[in-house]
Amino acid sequence: MYVILVYDMGKKRVSKMLKLCRGYLNWIQNSVFEGEITEVKLKELLSRAKLFMNTEQDSIIIFKSREERWLEKEIIGQEKNDLDTFL
Amino acid sequence: MYVILVYDMGKKRVSKMLKLCRGYLNWIQNSVFEGEITEVKLKELLSRAKLFMNTEQDSIIIFKSREERWLEKEIIGQEKNDLDTFL
Numbered sequence: 001m002y003v004i005l006v007y008d009m010g011k012k013r014v015s016k017m018l019k020l021c022r023g024y025l026n027w028i029q030n031s032v033f034e035g036e037i038t039e040v041k042l043k044e045l046l047s048r049a050k051l052f053m054n055t056e057q058d059s060i061i062i063f064k065s066r067e068e069r070w071l072e073k074e075i076i077g078q079e080k081n082d083l084d085t086f087l
Numbered sequence: 088m089y090v091i092l093v094y095d096m097g098k099k100r101v102s103k104m105l106k107l108c109r110g111y112l113n114w115i116q117n118s119v120f121e122g123e124i125t126e127v128k129l130k131e132l133l134s135r136a137k138l139f140m141n142t143e144q145d146s147i148i149i150f151k152s153r154e155e156r157w158l159e160k161e162i163i164g165q166e167k168n169d170l171d172t173f174l
Contacts, residue, residue, distance in 0.1 A: 004150060006093060008117040008165075029148055030095040031117070046163060059164035061116055063091060063150070070157045076133060077146035078095075 002068035009058040089155035096145040
């Protein structure tokens with residue numbers, strides 16, 4: 001399935017979350033990732049995030065769509081994921 | 088249509104963008120909004136954002152879906168939009 005994942009984490013946990021998500025999805029902006037992922041892999045990502053997230057302060061929101069083509073994406077301004085292909 | 092809007096703006100422009108988006112969509116996290124909106128209203132929002140955004144630094148990404156039910160939403164941790172009903 002195709003997902004969009006956005007997180008809001010305390011400063012101390014941001015870089016850990018960024019690194020974790022990079023292993024599963026494509027970074028598209030600040031704290032926003034997207035990509036194809038299986039239910040199993042998504043559960044794994046979330047379990048690992050829960051190990052360090054502060055559930056009273058932090059949040060992760062996931063939008064799931066069975067098909068990517070059901071979502072149209074429009075970007076205004078800078079596309080920030082250019083680096084992603086090199087890292 | 089149903090949209091998810093995420094923005095990444097320089098500190099000086101964040102509060103302006105937050106206020107602008109609040110007039111059109113529902114705030115769900117940090118710099119993330121969602122909601123039903125018409126094409127015309129979305130264009131209006133973006134035109135107004137372009138007046139103050141720095142297109143070399145800032146970015147706005149919009150995911151559009153014809154139907155909200157095509158997207159399933161999962162939230163882990165804090166739901167931050169509780170206040171939204173009061174503001």
